Amino acid sequence: MAGMRNIIKKIVEDTYKELVKDGVLPDGEIGSGHLISVPKMEKHGDYASNFGLVMAASLKMPPRKLAEIMKNALSNNPDFQTIEVAGPGFLNFFFSNEFWQKRLLKIKKEGEAFGQGSEGAGKKVLVEFVSANPTGPLHVGHGRGAAVGDSLCRILKAAGFQVDSEYYINDVGNQMNTLGRSVYLRYQEYFGKEVEFPDECYKGEYIKEIAKEIAERHGDRFLHKDMEECLDFFTREAVDRIFAGIREDLDIFRVHFDNWFSEKTLHDSGYVEETISMLMDKGVIYEKDGALWFKTSEFGDEKDRVVKRSNGVLTYFAADIAYHRNKLERGYDMLVDIWGADHHGYVPRVKAAIEALGHDPKRLSVLLVQLVNLIEGGKLKAMSTRAGEFVTLRQVLDDVGVDATRFIFLTRKCDSHLDFDLDIARKQSQENPVYYVQYAHARLCSVFATARERGVEILPHSKIDLTLLKDPEEIRLMKFLVRFPEVVTASAVNLEPHRVSYFLTELAGMLHKYYTKHRFIGDDPELTQARLLLADVTRTVLKNGLTLLGVDAPEKM
């Protein structure tokens, strides 16, 4: 179902073209500035067009006069109850009650599919997120990226895109050695050996636990071996365990990946080397001081970057170039990378790489997710990764629950810092907005439970008199429900999941208000039938929306 705004936009623009053809209005190009919006105030209509304002200059006419001419021509359309010219030259459209009532039936028919759109039809998208190094458990910051990425995948799918989600595993490099070394040392310590624990090693408790498990399983057979000899073993053990933990955490968090992509495979297959060769052939690689440099500055980056160090080792960036080449070669039209905001300096060089490889850098969108401040007792909780002092995602999930955590992460724009107040998140009360939405859903479910108990038979649509739904609150609710698919589409196109959660909060508010003022099940059987349909549709939209956020829609609370 095409969004209302697109429908109206087309009607307005077609009408203009008719008027041009008839010689009523001068010809002019309709720019991208023409927008259909939902006015903030009800008296400004259900939808508004800024056509008069946008076209006034090029057509050399006063905006209000232009709007007036448009209004007269548009009034032929029976769907519009009234059209007003208002303010500096807006066209305000008011639809009839019957129009909204009919829409309600359409939503009912679409059911679970309501909200889905075709904006992304035929487009393949790869969303890469979390991609945390397997050197420790996920922390709260990763959780934010996970929630945003997972929800975005759901939303993009709903908007018609073909979506794959992917976790890029950085299983190569110094950090892997550091990890293995850390476990090795803790293993030595476990058997009472005194060791010097270097500052760059991972100091978290989980390292000790891994060392302990290895000791319990393998005894002291590595105790007298050189680190060089058994480093691979310790590294592999550590990575496997940490990864198992990460996957478990993500599973609990309802975050699922289609692919787990290992950096190591890019190196092992020679794909990274091959990619660098390709760039060399294109003449964008040069040698300096014994290292290979990529001329990213020619593609808008601040300065050139090393892809191969003078010691012959490829950089992380080299692998990342190869990785993005690989993504594009897999046939994705659009790439979405979700990174922590501390990696923002990395964006220009990856875009440079994509361009140098002959692709449009606009195919990559990088979502920079800002950091999360954990607040408890009104105070900021210190987070030091190296020192191993940080609150893990798992701890937060065990503490406040998946729904509340996801909702908090998804009720904010990505590019602003997030204060995660544990005290508020913990509260199962009105302070916590997730329950506000869930409660609306649960309330509606209990309406139907009551209807069943009282033996109210739900009639087929054809026998329901929808014109009985004419109360202002009912009309308002119907209008709002109709907007859902547009919200989903806008959320997908702009890569902003928070739009869905704000929509749901507002919808829940309307429902609660209605619930307090009116009764779904009343003495009038016909009105009851009509209202139950409204309840049913509202429940569906709430559930569809919550599903996009990965939040449960409970039937009871």
Place this chain on the structure above:
RNA sequence: CCGCCCAUAGCUCAACUGGAUAGAGCAACGGACUUCUAAUCCGUAGGUUGGAGGUUCGAGUCCUCCUGGGCGGGCCA
């Protein structure tokens, strides 16, 4: 020094990519349960959108400068 992000009610955040009188929730105060769930609703109060200019029919949103906060600027990842 340079670059990116942020700054909106006491607090946490919105504002549909430039629209009309900037909105919610929490906190504060005052009300509403004999009813399908009061995890709710109604009302009151709360603002020079950090500051100063500029762009135009119109700016929280765009451009410049300033202030304050966050993060980057390795042949680390």
